[in-house]
Amino acid sequence: MMLSRVAERLYWSxxxxxxxxxxxxxxxxxxxxxxxxxKDIEMSWFNLIETIRGEETFEQRYKVKDERNVVKFLLADDxxxxxxxxSLKMVRENIRTTRDVVPKETWExxxxxxxxxxxxxxxGINRSERHLFLNTIIEGCQKIIGLLAGAMSRNSGWHFLIMxxxxxxxxxxxxxxxxxxxxxxxxxxDTRLQLGRVTWAKVLKSQSAYFDYRRTVRTSIKGAxxxxxxxxxxxxxxxLAYCFGQIGESATKLPRAGLITAQIDKVLExxxxxxxxxxxxxxxxxxxxxxxxAIIEINHQITENWFHFxxxxxx
Amino acid sequence: MDKLTSQYPSSAFFDxxxxxxxxxxxxxxxxxxxxxxLSEEELEKRRITAEATIQEMxxxxxxxxxxxxxxxxxxxxxxxxxxEASDWKIAEAGLKQRLxxxxxxxxxxxxxxxxxxxxxxxxxxxxxxxxxxPECVGITPAYGVWAHICGTDLVRDENGDFFVLEDNLRVxxxxxxxxxxxxxxxxxxxxxxxxxxxLPVSSYxxxxxxxxxxxxxxxxxxxxxxxxxxxxxxxxxxxxxFLAQQMGVELVEGSDLFVDKDDxxxxxxxxxxxxxxxIYRRIDDLFIDPxxxxxxxxxxxxxxxxxxxxGNVSLANAPGAGVADDKVVYAYVPDIIRYYLDxxxxxxxxxxxxxxxxxxxxxxxxNLDKLVVKPANESGGYGMLVGPHSTKKEQALFAELITxxxxxxxxxxxxxxxxxxxxxxxxxxxxxxxxxxxxILQAKDTYVTTGGLTRVAMKKGSLVVxxxxxxxxxxxxxxxxxxx
Numbered sequence: 001m002m003l004s005r006v007a008e009r010l011y012w013s014x015x016x017x018x019x020x021x022x023x024x025x026x027x028x029x030x031x032x033x034x035x036x037x038x039k040d041i042e043m044s045w046f047n048l049i050e051t052i053r054g055e056e057t058f059e060q061r062y063k064v065k066d067e068r069n070v071v072k073f074l075l076a077d078d079x080x081x082x083x084x085x086x087s088l089k090m091v092r093e094n095i096r097t098t099r100d101v102v103p104k105e106t107w108e109x110x111x112x113x114x115x116x117x118x119x120x121x122x123x124g125i126n127r128s129e130r131h132l133f134l135n136t137i138i139e140g141c142q143k144i145i146g147l148l149a150g151a152m153s154r155n156s157g158w159h160f161l162i163m164x165x166x167x168x169x170x171x172x173x174x175x176x177x178x179x180x181x182x183x184x185x186x187x188x189x190d191t192r193l194q195l196g197r198v199t200w201a202k203v204l205k206s207q208s209a210y211f212d213y214r215r216t217v218r219t220s221i222k223g224a225x226x227x228x229x230x231x232x233x234x235x236x237x238x239x240l241a242y243c244f245g246q247i248g249e250s251a252t253k254l255p256r257a258g259l260i261t262a263q264i265d266k267v268l269e270x271x272x273x274x275x276x277x278x279x280x281x282x283x284x285x286x287x288x289x290x291x292x293x294a295i296i297e298i299n300h301q302i303t304e305n306w307f308h309f310x311x312x313x314x315x
Numbered sequence: 316m317d318k319l320t321s322q323y324p325s326s327a328f329f330d331x332x333x334x335x336x337x338x339x340x341x342x343x344x345x346x347x348x349x350x351x352x353l354s355e356e357e358l359e360k361r362r363i364t365a366e367a368t369i370q371e372m373x374x375x376x377x378x379x380x381x382x383x384x385x386x387x388x389x390x391x392x393x394x395x396x397x398x399e400a401s402d403w404k405i406a407e408a409g410l411k412q413r414l415x416x417x418x419x420x421x422x423x424x425x426x427x428x429x430x431x432x433x434x435x436x437x438x439x440x441x442x443x444x445x446x447x448x449p450e451c452v453g454i455t456p457a458y459g460v461w462a463h464i465c466g467t468d469l470v471r472d473e474n475g476d477f478f479v480l481e482d483n484l485r486v487x488x489x490x491x492x493x494x495x496x497x498x499x500x501x502x503x504x505x506x507x508x509x510x511x512x513x514l515p516v517s518s519y520x521x522x523x524x525x526x527x528x529x530x531x532x533x534x535x536x537x538x539x540x541x542x543x544x545x546x547x548x549x550x551x552x553x554x555x556x557f558l559a560q561q562m563g564v565e566l567v568e569g570s571d572l573f574v575d576k577d578d579x580x581x582x583x584x585x586x587x588x589x590x591x592x593x594i595y596r597r598i599d600d601l602f603i604d605p606x607x608x609x610x611x612x613x614x615x616x617x618x619x620x621x622x623x624x625x626g627n628v629s630l631a632n633a634p635g636a637g638v639a640d641d642k643v644v645y646a647y648v649p650d651i652i653r654y655y656l657d658x659x660x661x662x663x664x665x666x667x668x669x670x671x672x673x674x675x676x677x678x679x680x681x682n683l684d685k686l687v688v689k690p691a692n693e694s695g696g697y698g699m700l701v702g703p704h705s706t707k708k709e710q711a712l713f714a715e716l717i718t719x720x721x722x723x724x725x726x727x728x729x730x731x732x733x734x735x736x737x738x739x740x741x742x743x744x745x746x747x748x749x750x751x752x753x754x755i756l757q758a759k760d761t762y763v764t765t766g767g768l769t770r771v772a773m774k775k776g777s778l779v780v781x782x783x784x785x786x787x788x789x790x791x792x793x794x795x796x797x798x799x
Contacts, residue, residue, distance in 0.1 A: 001565070001584055001589065002586075003571050004583040005567075007585050096547060097546075156585060254585060255586045256586075256587070306585045
């Protein structure tokens with residue numbers, strides 16, 4: 001038996017932990033992307049704010065859309081509920097009251113990571129030590145995930161963690177794909193080819209997918225192929241297909257999962273035709289948008305099905 | 316380190332371990348002999364082991380500060396307090412007698428009020444009580460018992476006799492620390508547990524579970540029992556989590572429960588709503604149901620009182636039990652015992668002056684510098700006046716308060732609390748004042764913990780044992796030296 005509140009807190013602790021890691025990956029890869037771009041291509045840091053749909057909150061807080069403000073907003077800002085530090089705080093708050101259903105060391109590792117991030121946040125904002133800082137954060141997240149994988153019972157609590165982690169991962173994965181597609185669509189047709197080569201390589205790297213792509217797809221890096229890999233590969237643990245598969249599998253282990261598994265099956269069945277990079281157009285952008293809506297819908301169904309109750313349900 | 320005992324300064328009070336001649340009392344003999352055999356370094360090592368154990372077990376209590384809540388490590392003294400088993404037997408009988416009478420008293424107050432009609436206690440004491448709940452009138456909880464879990468504070472005077480200082484019938488805390496203190500001591504002084512003269516304390520959680528289960532309104536094999544906590548920010552959250560875990564029941568917050576149209580209480584689980592039979596609530600009466608009491612409360616469950624009144628759920632302790640947890644009612648407990656049980660009280664009260672009574676009030680006002688003045692309804696050692704340690708200004712303030720609201724205050728003589736040797740610095744024992752909080756469970760049967768939680772005032776001369784105000788604690792050993 002598991003209390004709905006405990007399940008909800010586990011689910012959100014996993015979502016926030018994944019958000020911490022993804023935010024670190026996002027900033028890290030963008031940094032790298034800017035280094036590699038040809039001089040004549042102009043790129044704004046503000047693209048990142050658009051990727052996470054944080055324009056409104058950002059503009060309330062900052063006037064200048066420069067690197068420093070964008071990075072600060074993403075990593076450190078406590079007015080941004082999705083910043084890395086805010087997310088870490090939420091991981092801690094959620095684990096604090098569910099300590100007895102996760103391995104004992106989880107609480108210590110979460111505290112350790114939170115403390116490190118707080119104390120070294122300046123390194124993340126200044127460019128010179130940013131890479132090392134972000135890497136340490138990503139490693140810290142993976143340490144926690146590793147601990148859970150190695151020491152936690154595969155009970156209902158585990159399945160809520162899995163659903164939280166993979167839904168968040170699918171969410172960020174879709175956004176990153178969408179950001180890259182928009183960037184390409186907005187670019188000057190003359191430089192598009194050149195930009196594409198750099199961008200899609202970085203997108204793969206942001207998902208730790210570069211080498212897997214190389215080994216699996218065995219062609220040079222092209223937009224349509226990279227997108228297909230990140231969407232449909234069933235073995236790579238950050239692809240959308242894998243993420244949705246995991247959510248569905250965990251859901252079936254829990255009581256009354258019917259609605260959620262049906263929704264997942266629908267998302268997985270749909271195969272968007274992508275033959276060449278020409279197909280990464282407005283219609284594809286709309287398709288990604290549909291996936292985003294499906295993610296919101298799945299979150300809503302998980303919440304309604306297992307966490308929220310209305311009076312009159314019992315009697 | 317044989318000087319440990321011999322250098323112990325003779326206590327001006329009753330010392331529970333070492334008598335006025337410097338000789339260990341019988342139940343402490345083995346313990347002190349053992350401590351004396353340890354080198355200073357070894358003793359220090361044991362102290363560090365205790366600290367590490369506390370850290371490792373995560374035993375903490377929460378203190379609220381401006382910077383947020385801090386979990387403080389539990390302050391612990393490694394030298395146990397020993398009590399002779401035959402002495403304890405008497406105290407135990409006294410505690411059972413007292414709670415039995417108090418439960419009869421509470422039940423009477425919410426029904427015919429014969430105790431008032433027969434002139435044992437004056438009516439206005441109940442009419443003015445902050446803890447009398449008109450919502451409870453006419454209800455009879457299972458076995459007629461209202462206070463199922465009681466924490467009674469005992470002290471020992473200059474002759475070593477036990478006295479009752481107060482009865483905590485609302486949401487007494489501390490029992491988890493009693494259990495943890497024993498667990499720590501078993502690691503720190505394992506050699507002393509080799510023979511079975513030290514009576515075990517570990518059955519408490521099983522007894523608590525049985526007591527709660529016996530209250531279930533449904534006659535089913537596995538009633539659903541929960542511990543209701545105000546949440547992580549409550550200072551006793553550690554204990555709530557500990558007890559739930561030890562009993563193998565769910566720890567819930569108000570928002571985890573709801574009362575449905577059938578006036579039954581349900582718990583929100585991933586399998587759907589689960590009917591709840593018994594709630595061990597660690598939330599004060601006034602916060603348990605926003606529908607019945609404080610509408611602002613977010614800690615409680617709307618409709619809980621309705622479910623309880625309809626007999627669909629048991630609450631431990633029952634709402635309204637606190638009416639007997641009042642320092643004015645306290646003064647009448649010996650009469651209450653005689654009235655309901657027709658027995659003489661086994662445990663005595665500390666002499667108490669009721670400011671409500673004109674004659675007694677005059678005495679109190681004249682002797683503020685000698686007495687301890689306490690508010691009738693507060694707990695935790697806040698808002699009291701300790702006469703001998705007070706300034707003229709504080710005394711004047713209390714004189715004004717007493718004159719204005721006499722019903723709200725009682726006074727007691729400054730107690731000559733007993734002491735026990737406490738490790739103050741490396742290799743140095745000094746006497747420190749103590750009290751003892753045993754826990755009594757009552758439903759169908761009555762059970763008393765073996766000993767209880769010993770709290771010790773760590774500051775020299777201090778009588779304040781509350782952990783929120785610098786008090787520490789010790790393991791409590793009931794030692795059977797006579798092999799009974």
